Amino acid sequence: MRRGAGTLAIVALAAVLLGDRAAYAVDTTQMPTAELQARYSALTHELRCMQCQNEALADSPVQLAADMRGVIRDMLLAGKTDADVRAYMVGRYGDFILFRPRFNLRTAWLWLAPGALLLLGAVVAARVVRRRTALLAGDPDPVDEEGRS
Amino acid sequence: MSRFLVPLAAFALLVVVLAIGIRHAPEKGVIASPLIGKPAPQFSLPDLGNSARRVSSGDFKGKWYLLNVWGTWCYECRAEHAMLLEVQRAAVLPLVGIDWKDDDSEARTWLTQLGNPYAVVAVDHSGRTAIDWGVYAAPESFLVDPRGIVVYKVTGALTREVWTRDILPRLTAGRVTGS
Amino acid sequence: MLPELGHFALILALLLAGLQAFFGIAGPLLGRERWSAAVVPAVAGQFVMVATAVGCLVASFVGEDFSVRYVAENSNSALPLFYRVTALWGAHEGSLLLWILLLAAWTVAVTIGAARLPRRFATRVLGVLGVVSFGFLLFTLATSDPFLRLDPPAADGNDLNPILQDPALAVHPPILYTGYVGFAVAFAFACAAMLEGRLDQEWARWTRPWTTAAWAFLGCGIALGSFWAYYELGWGGYWFWDPVENASFMPWLAGTALVHSLAVTDKRGLFKSWTLLLAIVAFSLSMLGTFLVRSGVLVSVHSFAADPARGIFILAFLVVMIGGALTLYAWRAPLLRSTAGFELGARESFLLFNNILLVIAAATVFAGTLAPLISDSLGLGTLSVGPPYFNPSFMVSMLPLLALLSLGIHAGWKRGRLGAKRRVLLTTLVVAAVLGNGVVFGIYSGGHVLTPVGMTLGIWIILASLADPLDRWRRRLSLPRSVLGMTLAHIGLGLAVIALTTVQSFTVERDVALANGGSTRVGNYDFRFDGVTALEGPNYDAIGGTVTVTRNGAPVVVLKPEKRQYWVQHQAITQTSIHIDRGNNLLVALGDDLGAGRWSIRIQIRPLVSLIWLAVLVMALGGALAASDRRYRALRVTETVTGTAAGQPTG
Numbered sequence: 001m002r003r004g005a006g007t008l009a010i011v012a013l014a015a016v017l018l019g020d021r022a023a024y025a026v027d028t029t030q031m032p033t034a035e036l037q038a039r040y041s042a043l044t045h046e047l048r049c050m051q052c053q054n055e056a057l058a059d060s061p062v063q064l065a066a067d068m069r070g071v072i073r074d075m076l077l078a079g080k081t082d083a084d085v086r087a088y089m090v091g092r093y094g095d096f097i098l099f100r101p102r103f104n105l106r107t108a109w110l111w112l113a114p115g116a117l118l119l120l121g122a123v124v125a126a127r128v129v130r131r132r133t134a135l136l137a138g139d140p141d142p143v144d145e146e147g148r149s
Numbered sequence: 150m151s152r153f154l155v156p157l158a159a160f161a162l163l164v165v166v167l168a169i170g171i172r173h174a175p176e177k178g179v180i181a182s183p184l185i186g187k188p189a190p191q192f193s194l195p196d197l198g199n200s201a202r203r204v205s206s207g208d209f210k211g212k213w214y215l216l217n218v219w220g221t222w223c224y225e226c227r228a229e230h231a232m233l234l235e236v237q238r239a240a241v242l243p244l245v246g247i248d249w250k251d252d253d254s255e256a257r258t259w260l261t262q263l264g265n266p267y268a269v270v271a272v273d274h275s276g277r278t279a280i281d282w283g284v285y286a287a288p289e290s291f292l293v294d295p296r297g298i299v300v301y302k303v304t305g306a307l308t309r310e311v312w313t314r315d316i317l318p319r320l321t322a323g324r325v326t327g328s
Numbered sequence: 329m330l331p332e333l334g335h336f337a338l339i340l341a342l343l344l345a346g347l348q349a350f351f352g353i354a355g356p357l358l359g360r361e362r363w364s365a366a367v368v369p370a371v372a373g374q375f376v377m378v379a380t381a382v383g384c385l386v387a388s389f390v391g392e393d394f395s396v397r398y399v400a401e402n403s404n405s406a407l408p409l410f411y412r413v414t415a416l417w418g419a420h421e422g423s424l425l426l427w428i429l430l431l432a433a434w435t436v437a438v439t440i441g442a443a444r445l446p447r448r449f450a451t452r453v454l455g456v457l458g459v460v461s462f463g464f465l466l467f468t469l470a471t472s473d474p475f476l477r478l479d480p481p482a483a484d485g486n487d488l489n490p491i492l493q494d495p496a497l498a499v500h501p502p503i504l505y506t507g508y509v510g511f512a513v514a515f516a517f518a519c520a521a522m523l524e525g526r527l528d529q530e531w532a533r534w535t536r537p538w539t540t541a542a543w544a545f546l547g548c549g550i551a552l553g554s555f556w557a558y559y560e561l562g563w564g565g566y567w568f569w570d571p572v573e574n575a576s577f578m579p580w581l582a583g584t585a586l587v588h589s590l591a592v593t594d595k596r597g598l599f600k601s602w603t604l605l606l607a608i609v610a611f612s613l614s615m616l617g618t619f620l621v622r623s624g625v626l627v628s629v630h631s632f633a634a635d636p637a638r639g640i641f642i643l644a645f646l647v648v649m650i651g652g653a654l655t656l657y658a659w660r661a662p663l664l665r666s667t668a669g670f671e672l673g674a675r676e677s678f679l680l681f682n683n684i685l686l687v688i689a690a691a692t693v694f695a696g697t698l699a700p701l702i703s704d705s706l707g708l709g710t711l712s713v714g715p716p717y718f719n720p721s722f723m724v725s726m727l728p729l730l731a732l733l734s735l736g737i738h739a740g741w742k743r744g745r746l747g748a749k750r751r752v753l754l755t756t757l758v759v760a761a762v763l764g765n766g767v768v769f770g771i772y773s774g775g776h777v778l779t780p781v782g783m784t785l786g787i788w789i790i791l792a793s794l795a796d797p798l799d800r801w802r803r804r805l806s807l808p809r810s811v812l813g814m815t816l817a818h819i820g821l822g823l824a825v826i827a828l829t830t831v832q833s834f835t836v837e838r839d840v841a842l843a844n845g846g847s848t849r850v851g852n853y854d855f856r857f858d859g860v861t862a863l864e865g866p867n868y869d870a871i872g873g874t875v876t877v878t879r880n881g882a883p884v885v886v887l888k889p890e891k892r893q894y895w896v897q898h899q900a901i902t903q904t905s906i907h908i909d910r911g912n913n914l915l916v917a918l919g920d921d922l923g924a925g926r927w928s929i930r931i932q933i934r935p936l937v938s939l940i941w942l943a944v945l946v947m948a949l950g951g952a953l954a955a956s957d958r959r960y961r962a963l964r965v966t967e968t969v970t971g972t973a974a975g976q977p978t979g
Contacts, residue, residue, distance in 0.1 A: 024563050024902065026919025026928040028841040048712055050285035054570055056714075059563050063250060064285060067276035092283035094183045099714030101699070106708040110699050110717070114692045114724035121684040128680060129672050136669030136742070153661045156605060157654040160612075164647055166698070169705035171623060171639040181710060 352455015507546025813954025
């Protein structure tokens, strides 16, 4: 299983790197309305190309990406919502296909990290400043520009 | 004193995570299939052997089958082919082929030259069916039970190791429990 | 013959690095003068040996010696000479050698500069650098030997990856690595201080120029990489939050915090344990980046070939180096308390906030980069994290930082006295808001809700940075290089904020299919496709397109994008064609031949994108200027401890 998977990864990579194709794609799909075009563009940029390393569907030159873009186009033309499209893709390829991790119990730590760290930072800063201000109380000397007291 | 140990503790935690990551690294190319345990996607595609007929997922209801996605352009598929012929000879379950993004006449030539392990081959020109099954690189194989539930997915070539270790046990266990 | 010589030189280098490490640490520890004296010759010898090895590899490339596997994998007889040389760092083994060479070069530089440092301390610094060198040399020889032979020799090489056959490649890795590796110096200074059991304001003053120099190089390296991605990869993107990019960005963020923390330790003897920890963290992030890129644990556009065996080795090395340093930290840092005070509005406060916010920023990038790995290892499923996570999350710490910057610059040490600066601050803020909103709504058309905020902050930072120096200049006061450098660096940051806000908000992209003579209007420009012709290069065939650009009828430029097919690697590479008109970057790239003379074409108008890289350059120049200030070239200090802060650690 391991060896096969490793070979698969190499084959998939080789298909991209050594294939007779450019490193990116120009997607000239035109949707009938500007709103649909914007949604199409947003979705194809938000979903990962499954055969490439770190490329969005919009930019990937491989055939699979072109096929998947076609699926998205058809779904949007059929009146599906953005959530429908995401659910369809995730239902087949897993969460890995999303560049934006969904917010659920397994990813909450990631999304909440910056805010939580900011709060923690504020607490630390408050403690340090309070301590240093107290230390300043017994020190009446002014300082010069260079900070020498 | 204790807060100065925090960086070291955090680092130790990181090392553990990285070590586990290295152990999993060879499997990085494999994405777990969300289809496992779910009903197999429905399809209705032209039959490679007979252009008047269509192959559909309903044809196999009530039987175990192995769906194999391949193409003549796929290097790994050629390597896998010998194993597929073995599976056919073992006559344990039928092989259903999906010829993915391929040329029909080249596919027929391939099967004539190398042997045809498939009970039937469906042709997917548009690629939509493959996407429906969550295929992202050939070859891939799906083990489906008589209820139409996807039991297992093989990413990459089907090797003897995978067959005996992953497919057969599930097949026999399923048959024993009468599913 | 040459490869064997190179290999042998590497082995000698390993031995010398080992000696450098051993004598450098054991000598001062045990008081053995003769051992300490042996360190400098070891440094020199190691450098000579590494340089020899590099020279042999370059010679193998230039001489087209395809019996060397690395040369066969990365070169070709048709490869132009220039790229035959730069192919040296085109893949894993060679780039590691570059790492080692630059580390040896930094070590030599420190040895020369160490004339001004106390001998025992300097010896320790060199010893720690020796440990790092030893680790990397061992790793290279054990798992990544660039001198492995092919038997029989290849008839011809595999050619250098066409994406890398570009002038920017010649400078991007060396400059980037110079910065990356340069943080080892700050790390060594920190470890030496911990081994000595002494860390004072003098120490901070010694460490500052080295750290600032490394930081400047790293910034330039990152900017170069971004620039190269922009015009080479054909997507017109300049930052993808790709793991390899993040691996260089995290040390830069930590390095920025370190540069500022060192300033506080230098001026007021405060934040000592912060500074120590940041010095360790900055280099640790460099090393971690090396691990991530070469071990196959992450999915990335340009990670080197994955190899878990290498991953294990690097991990072990990380445990020794970083684990060792953090253990020293846990042991020594508690003794570094000082009793100096400052108030809420003081410069120290703002620099404290600065430290915290930059660390949060680095931690955010860290979390996003490692999330797939963490999630996978803890059995939480496969996860994928891209720009939709990084962009907003990065703002959480960056926006407060940018807002506080202008205030912090004007705060006095110890007592702030921001009240006196109220008028200056308010005036600059109002002017910035007016200008910012004027640009956003006047020249462009609105945009995101954060667009006027970003514009205002960027302009405010520039104005606030200029206020004090202009005032001093007016009053004929001195303007030392450290102040000028700081001003320039902050202005650079302001420019970057303006540029990034503009690009993110006002970029226009269009992918179109055009027939010969067909045209399309994008933004204020008209693009007319005038067909393609066949071209030939030194080792590739190309199809060159012609696109004529006009603005309101007036001709602007004729762009010539290409699609190249390299003979050996059969890879089609796009050469975008870029022109700058009134600050707008016009980018055109050829897509695919749609038949009947129609081609798909990508057109992008990115206003002010080039300003981003210019701004980083300005920041780096500011850093260089500050690092060259006279006060860092003070006369040699004696062994006795000087410094004002109480609470010196016991030896």
